[in-house]
Amino acid sequence: MNSTPCPPLRRRAFLAQAAALGALPLAGARAAEPWPRRPIKWVVPYLAGTGPDTTARIVAEAAAKALGQPVVIDNRGGAGGNLGARQVAKAAPDGYTWIYSGSPMAASMRMYKSPGYDVFKDFRHVMGLTSADTVLIVHADSDIHTLDQLLGRMRAQPGKVDYASGGTGTPSHLGVEMLLSVAKAQALHVPYKGASEIVNAVLGQQVTFGAPISTVAYAN
Structure with missing residues (x-):
């Protein structure tokens, strides 16, 4: 996003x-x-x-x-x-x-x-x-490899697939919620304090997927 x-x-x-x-x-x-x-x-x-x-x-x-x-x-x-x-x-x-x-x-x-x-x-x-871009990430060992597979999992298990965001109201949280609304899927939101914590949560397999922000700076 x-x-x-x-x-x-x-x-x-x-x-x-x-x-x-x-x-x-x-x-x-x-x-x-x-x-x-x-x-x-x-x-x-x-x-x-x-x-x-x-x-x-x-x-x-x-x-x-x-x-x-x-x-x-x-x-x-x-x-x-x-x-x-x-x-x-x-x-x-x-x-x-x-x-x-x-x-x-x-x-x-x-x-x-x-x-x-x-x-x-x-x-x-x-x-x-x-x-800034919001990206979706999963653990390297996850059996989810595409967005379609991720959405399929969330539709098959409403509210049981969890994801990490940078906090309530952040672009990563709102971006995923917009995706869920459009895709008619459900997921459990787990707020963290930033991109580094999101990545650590995914690497530690504490959540199914994460939505960290990738920032592109314009100050050269």
């Missing part, structure tokens, strides 16, 4: 946008203050070692060189990204706290009565970094 892609962000364009990042949340007299004057914290609401984390670290290195201040990654995985989003929503709007946002943040506005933030009011979106 492919998410809506964002236009490629080339290095020169990124550096220009990064230099302007700090001015966005400021208003009035504070907008004239030099920025940045201290390290910037970039909250990544995913586990270390995942696609978003790797992308953020690559971009953070380039941003640090462009801005002259360290950009420190703070991994806050869990709750489909809501833990990190809540933290940033409560942070001072001074340009020193960023968040690596994604579709789960927008989905939470529909899935939860009170996710702890408003994605439209509490954040200002600056630029796109990646496009």
Whole structure:
């Protein structure tokens, strides 16, 4: 399943946008203050070692060189990204706290009565970094080799075939649920905290299949 892609962000364009990042949340007299004057914290609401984390670290290195201040990654995985989003929503709007946002943040506005933030009011979106694909994987020793076989198993055993996602409301979870709806099949959802945990669950044969995200970075 492919998410809506964002236009490629080339290095020169990124550096220009990064230099302007700090001015966005400021208003009035504070907008004239030099920025940045201290390290910037970039909250990544995913586990270390995942696609978003790797992308953020690559971009953070380039941003640090462009801005002259360290950009420190703070991994806050869990709750489909809501833990990190809540933290940033409560942070001072001074340009020193960023968040690596994604579709789960927008989905939470529909899935939860009170996710702890408003994605439209509490954040200002600056630029796109990646496009992501959801892939389906099974253990190498599985007797399932095609999508048709997997769907056939789920139809034959409704609710007994389990799968691992990156968490409730994440693209991997919603992508599989859309597939199940279209295919008129059923499966048991087992939420994990990221792609690495999904892969480990499949390798350990804790679930029948997994739906990790494969991220393609646009920051060159």
